[in-house]
Amino acid sequence: MRYFLVCSILLIGVSCMKGKSVDLVIHNAKIHTMDDKNSIAQAIAIKDGKIVEVGPDRQIMNKYSADEFIDAEGKDVFPGFADAHGHLMSFARQKLSANLVGCSSMEELVVLVEKYSQRKERSVIVGGGWDQSLWNNKDLPNNKLLNEKFPQKPVVLYRIDGHAVLVNDAALKKYGIDETTQVDGGAILKNADGTLSGVLLDNAISLVSDKVPDFSDKELTGALLEIQQELFAYGITDVHEAGLSTHDFQLVRNLVKNNQLTIGVYGMLYPTAENAAFAKKHGFLKEKNLLVRSFKVIGDGALGSRGALLKQPYSDDPHNHGLLTTSLEDMNRYSSLAELTGYQLNIHAIGDSTNRLVLDLIVAYSKTKPDHRWRIEHAQVLDPKDFELLAGSGAFPSVQPTHAVSDQRWAEARLGRARLKGAYAYNSLLTRSGMLAIGTDFPVENINPFLTIHAAINRKNAENDPITGFLIEEALTEEACLRGMTIWAAFASFQEKTKGSLEKGKEANLVVLENPFLTKGIYHPNFAYLTFLKGKRVFSME
Secondary structure (H helix, E strand, O other), X not given: OHHHHOOOOHHHHHHOOOOEEEEEEEEOOXXXXXXXXXXXXXXXXXXXXXXXXXEOHXXXXXXXXXXXXXEOOOOEEEEOEEEEEEOHHHHHHHHHOEEOOOOOOHHHHHHHHHHHHHHOOOOOEEEEEEOHHHOOOXXXXXXXXXXXXXXXXXXXXXXXXXXXXXXXXXXXXXXXXXXXXXXXXXXXXXXXXXXXXXXXXXXXXXXXXXXXXXXXHHHHHHHHHHHHHHHXXXXXXXXXXXXXXXXXXXXXXXXXXOOOOOOEEEEEEOOOHHHHHHHHHHOOEEEOOEEEEEEEEEOEOOOOOOOOOOOOOEOOEOOOOOOEOOOHHHHHHHHHHHHHHOOEEEEEEOOHHHHHHHHHHHHHHHOOOOOOOOEEEEOOEOOHHHHHHOOOOOOEEEEOHHHHHHHOOOHHHHHHHHHHOOEOOHHHHHHHHOOOEEOOOOOOOOOOHHHHHHHHHHOOOOOOOOOOOOOHHHOOOHHHHHHHOOHHHHHHOOOOOOOOOOOOOOEOOEEEEOOOOOOOOOOOOOOEEEEEEOOEEEEEOO
């Protein structure tokens, strides 16, 4: 049965000898083209990395001869999926750090860090992925146990969302942080007795992150290439990299030039002085599979660490509204930079207060440039009264459905029942905006796109909880979800003319699924059976 992957079918080859020559024909498939009509086809012809034609089996088989024929045996075929919000570089660093994802207590965290330190000799121990909402004590931790185990060596441990970091006293001392240190848009948390707890939020994280020795480019490259193969194995052929420093931009650019990083990358640059100077001098960058024409701005923190900026205080922290991590003055400055360079502006906005600020900014800008496609990354909590601002604004919500099902454990406690009406409201966002870009926010969430689909359509996690779906009225249809991961994601990155659907003239980026594409009710695990990038096989389950 599996031989169709590597062999041409002799009979078909003979019958097509007089046809037009192409590189590859996939036939006997259920091809979801994601074109304007949601057409379903049976066969596709590919040459020189581009789609030549899509149509019925008989039409394609009679018209073309090919170097290779693949009988898909009725399998589902989709355009290569796009992850419209991921963090390649953060994921690479996480893979090289102490892995704390899923740890169940502070005690287990310390054990994992100790094991890592025994394997890796580094001047500063770095780890990431802890989430106190999984622990019995769901308060943000303190560094007491870290200090006992690591009294001398600095330890820096990032929360799963990257918006909080736990450090020991040795790190606080090394980086000059004490009870008097203050940071705009950040917080340095204290214990009840006024001593530092070791937890830094949002902009305060830079007090250590800017000074911690980074991994070598060789180490980062190895991790990136491993991630690339993981993405291909799920049929993901494009990633919108949601935040590149100057160093990371150059590393990614070099890997693309050297044909090591071949996955499509839509890069969002952090608006550092160096990146801004690059944009002013060079404009857009299009090199091979890399497109850079956007800036990423972080507007507030995250709900998990209570840093997302809310109009009213947190329901479970009544003296805290959260943090505005980029001032209005700077937001306006970055807007002017985007207007000057023609770059898209993509603003991280989670709390309802930040989302309103960003919407006002985008509405003002849309008056001079309607097709700006500025994006609201996350758009996680909106005041229900603010949804109508989306209509006609040109604002493009970029959402990550697995956040909803991960956060459902504590979302009501954070926000209260009334605010939940505007939270994770993907259907309401779509109704006003007409399109959504859909991603995962990896490594904050799992890179698996089928978990994303399950969360979007059924509003459940991998264990199929909750049984009725979390805020099920905000579920997306199967069509909307798939469009958000294909053609709408391409539109959100100005690539809809070359990617996002299986149509004549577009790049031959596609995935043949291992299992039937099922979405209703429960989680249906799936994987790529074959993944093609510009007509070349980059993953095979064989």
